[in-house]
Amino acid sequence: MPISDFPGISANIVSILLNKRIRTSKDVYDLVINPNNISIVSREIGIEVNELQELSSLCNLVRINGIGAIAARTLYESGYRSIDEIAHAKAAELLKGMNAVNVNKQYYKAKLGEKDMQFVIDAANSESIQRRKGWQVMMNLGNN
Numbered sequence: 767m768p769i770s771d772f773p774g775i776s777a778n779i780v781s782i783l784l785n786k787r788i789r790t791s792k793d794v795y796d797l798v799i800n801p802n803n804i805s806i807v808s809r810e811i812g813i814e815v816n817e818l819q820e821l822s823s824l825c826n827l828v829r830i831n832g833i834g835a836i837a838a839r840t841l842y843e844s845g846y847r848s849i850d851e852i853a854h855a856k857a858a859e860l861l862k863g864m865n866a867v868n869v870n871k872q873y874y875k876a877k878l879g880e881k882d883m884q885f886v887i888d889a890a891n892s893e894s895i896q897r898r899k900g901w902q903v904m905m906n907l908g909n910n
Contacts, residue, residue: 767791771835772824773873779813779821786811791825798822823847831889836873843867852890857883 768790770780788794788811797811798804798818808815826848827838844863846852852860860883868874 767828767835769794769821769825772821773836773839775821775824779817782812791828794821794825795829827852830886830893832886833889837864837886840864840867840871840873843871849890849893852887853894855883855887855890857881857887860886 769775769783769788770777772791783789783794788797798807801822804818804822805815808818811818813821820842823842824835824838827833827841827846828835830849830852833841841852841860841864844860844867846855846860846863857880861878861880864878864883
């Protein structure tokens with residue numbers, strides 16, 4: 767997904783990233799896959815740490831099946847920063863948070879329900895499991 771699709775990401779940040787050949791959510795995710803390196807990456811590409819953390823969270827959230835840039839922004843503004851946080855959320859609380867953000871920002875017109883939120887939670891759980899399996903494979907390869 768193009769970084770420019772995320773609401774709230776300034777044209778200046780998009781321009782800085784494009785100049786560094788960082789164009790998509792996957793590019794950002796791959797760049798800051800280790801959150802311990804975020805301050806180093808921030809200095810290297812010339813973006814404030816808090817801005818890179820926000821963008822990294824958004825790029826992480828769109829990895830959930832069915833979540834696009836607008837839903838990721840809504841989830842982020844609802845206080846959810848990671849797939850794992852959503853995977854452990856309650857559908858009613860997730861819905862309450864998203865609706866509260868949307869009342870103020872009007873990001874979307876759809877009427878969401880708890881079933882929609884449960885779909886997101888289930889998809890987050892699936893993505894979380896896949897990510898853990900991937901890490902286990904990488905760790906096993908490193909031990910051989």
